[in-house]
Amino acid sequence: MAAADTPSAALRRRDLCSRGIRLARKMRSDVADLLDIYVEQQGLDASISVAAVEGVPVAAADRWDEQTGAQRLLDNLAAYRAFRALLAQMLEELREELGSADAALGQALAAVLLQVSAFAYHLEELLQLESRGPPAEEGSGLPAPPHLSLFEQKLRGLGVLRELAQWAVRSVRDLRQLAKHGSGSGPASGPAES
Amino acid sequence: DSRIQYERVGADVTMKCGSMDWDAAVTWTANGTDIDDSHLNGSYLILKNVDLTRSGQYSCYEGSSWHLKYQTYLKVGVPPKEPVLMCRSNNYPKGFYCSWHLPSPTYIPNSFNISVIHGTREMVCEKDIFPKNRCHIRYLQLFSTVKYKVTLTVTNALGKNSTTLTFDEFAIVKPDPPESVVAKPVPNNPRRLEVAWQNPSSWPDPESFPLKFFLRYRPLILDQWQHVELSDGTSHTITDAYAGKEYIIQVAAKDNDIGTWSDWSVAVHATPWTEEPKHLTTEVQITETTSTSTSSFMPPPTTKICDKGAGVGSGAVAVCWTAGLVLAAYGVLFI
Numbered sequence: 001m002a003a004a005d006t007p008s009a010a011l012r013r014r015d016l017c018s019r020g021i022r023l024a025r026k027m028r029s030d031v032a033d034l035l036d037i038y039v040e041q042q043g044l045d046a047s048i049s050v051a052a053v054e055g056v057p058v059a060a061a062d063r064w065d066e067q068t069g070a071q072r073l074l075d076n077l078a079a080y081r082a083f084r085a086l087l088a089q090m091l092e093e094l095r096e097e098l099g100s101a102d103a104a105l106g107q108a109l110a111a112v113l114l115q116v117s118a119f120a121y122h123l124e125e126l127l128q129l130e131s132r133g134p135p136a137e138e139g140s141g142l143p144a145p146p147h148l149s150l151f152e153q154k155l156r157g158l159g160v161l162r163e164l165a166q167w168a169v170r171s172v173r174d175l176r177q178l179a180k181h182g183s184g185s186g187p188a189s190g191p192a193e194s
Numbered sequence: 195d196s197r198i199q200y201e202r203v204g205a206d207v208t209m210k211c212g213s214m215d216w217d218a219a220v221t222w223t224a225n226g227t228d229i230d231d232s233h234l235n236g237s238y239l240i241l242k243n244v245d246l247t248r249s250g251q252y253s254c255y256e257g258s259s260w261h262l263k264y265q266t267y268l269k270v271g272v273p274p275k276e277p278v279l280m281c282r283s284n285n286y287p288k289g290f291y292c293s294w295h296l297p298s299p300t301y302i303p304n305s306f307n308i309s310v311i312h313g314t315r316e317m318v319c320e321k322d323i324f325p326k327n328r329c330h331i332r333y334l335q336l337f338s339t340v341k342y343k344v345t346l347t348v349t350n351a352l353g354k355n356s357t358t359l360t361f362d363e364f365a366i367v368k369p370d371p372p373e374s375v376v377a378k379p380v381p382n383n384p385r386r387l388e389v390a391w392q393n394p395s396s397w398p399d400p401e402s403f404p405l406k407f408f409l410r411y412r413p414l415i416l417d418q419w420q421h422v423e424l425s426d427g428t429s430h431t432i433t434d435a436y437a438g439k440e441y442i443i444q445v446a447a448k449d450n451d452i453g454t455w456s457d458w459s460v461a462v463h464a465t466p467w468t469e470e471p472k473h474l475t476t477e478v479q480i481t482e483t484t485s486t487s488t489s490s491f492m493p494p495p496t497t498k499i500c501d502k503g504a505g506v507g508s509g510a511v512a513v514c515w516t517a518g519l520v521l522a523a524y525g526v527l528f529i
Contacts, residue, residue, distance in 0.1 A: 025451065049341075060338035065287070162339050169364070169451055170337040176402055 009129060010182070016126050017179035021172050023122060027115045028168030034108045035161050041105045042154045053159040057082045059166035064173075069183035072174040073127050074135070079167050080120040081137055086160050087113040093153055116164070119171070130183040198267045200302055200351035201244055209239040211254035212264035219257030225250040244270050246301055271302030273353025279346045281359055283367045284396050286403060286449060287336050290366055292319060292359075293328040294346050304350045313340040338363055367453025369405060370394035372428070372445045377464035384437040387411075387464050390429040391445050394456070405447045408455060413439035414463075425450070440465045 039046045052058065057079035061067070067075075091109050098106075148156060201207050211220045216236035222229040233240055241248055254264040275297050283290035292308060310317040310331055319329035339362070347356040372391040380386040389409060393400045404426065410419040413436050424430055435441060444458040 028451070058339075060335045060340070062335050064336045166337045166339050172451055173337075173402070176404075180402060 050159040289332040291330040364452035371459040379467040
């Protein structure tokens with residue numbers, strides 16, 4: 001149980017959650033724009049289905065409403081740390097593929113990477129507040145990238161960005177729940193209950 | 195024994211009189227009325243190019259004994275056209291519902307079967323009792339990138355048809371319109387209207403999944419709407435209303451982050467507060483010699499005529515005749 005349940009801690013938590021929500025919403029908006037640019041520049045069909053990509057944290061959650069605040073923070077942090085590494089990898093692959101030819105896509109990707117890093121840091125702050133402290137990052141965070149064809153790389157990139165967009169929405173909801181309920185046990189009655 | 199026979203519009207129908215021979219003497223009736231021999235080929239009844247009016251009970255009787263030898267209920271209809279299917283979540287994140295209808299009638303009974311697939315998972319769509327062309331699904335998972343695939347198949351005795359919808363979780367989120375919209379004038383403020391509303395009751399958790407709102411308003415005399423988007427709160431004060439003009443106001447809702455706007459709420463009408471014209475009130479008082487009270491500052495005659503006694507700007511639907519004079523005077527000024 002978090003030790004930080006004093007009024008000032010509660011205020012600080014609400015403040016951090018509000019800022020986090022604003023960061024996540026901005027991030028979601030920028031990821032949506034990035035997706036449009038990515039699909040166009042990579043010559044992909046926007047409606048193409050992409051199978052689950054190994055190493056990409058999946059935003060989908062069963063029994064989401066039953067999660068504790070602490071679990072939400074930990075899941076979010078793990079996800080954004082993974083996205084940080086994945087986006088860095090994508091940026092590297094893009095530079096190898098395109099050199100500096102496509103400034104718009106590279107810049108948009110770099111901007112989102114910055115926001116993901118900032119958000120991960122923000123989550124670490126929230127975890128500090130809950131007296132849990134963020135877990136240590138595991139090595140480089142990702143296994144070595146699989147050897148993929150150029151087309152497979154593009155599809156993988158699309159999968160990463162789509163999943164990131166979902167996470168941005170989920171993070172807004174998670175932070176709102178955290179602000180409402182704190183980091184302890186889940187809500188007494190979640191939205192999924194009849 | 196009684197049976198039902200389904201035939202397509204335009205078909206040629208041949209009915210045999212049970213086990214009677216072709217050359218047996220029989221009488222056919224349709225809904226109790228004898229059928230002309232011109233429709234008979236031996237003991238067979240021939241109905242060519244049937245239309246909907248041919249539906250009914252057909253009976254065949256043995257010639258001399260009038261024993262009933264065969265009876266059937268003919269139902270003329272058409273196979274189903276592709277059904278129209280719609281899915282929507284007005285109670286996110288609890289679940290969503292799908293509803294359907296046929297674009298044109300088949301005139302015979304139809305059955306509907308719906309399947310919902312999410313990835314590899316087949317989900318149960320529980321049929322609503324009312325309306326009967328609707329079913330609902332609970333979300334088992336949130337924030338999934340995997341699309342939902344809903345297939346509706348309609349079947350009747352003459353054929354079947356189906357349609358499929360594919361969508362993702364966020365795209366179908368559309369709240370119901372806001373409820374209990376109320377608009378009131380603000381005392382002593384001729385250009386303001388206070389509007390308040392409530393979240394739709396079907397939205398299960400507005401605290402965790404807050405809605406934002408879109409308000410539109412215009413004076414009845416103009417066609418162009420003014421719009422205001424509001425990211426929080428369930429009230430708003432319009433500050434640029436035309437004095438004395440009746441307004442029509444509506445509100446729509448949307449989840450803060452996903453989905454689409456609701457339909458517009460029921461429209462409400464309101465007129466901003468206007469000041470009582472004192473000189474006019476005095477003239478009217480002089481002409482009313484018998485029905486007023488004794489106070490020297492009597493309530494204006496408009497108070498008696500109107501249902502709500504707070505004066506012209508009470509928000510009441512009825513327009514007082516003296517207020518009409520005032521409005522006419524203002525109308526001359528503003529138009």
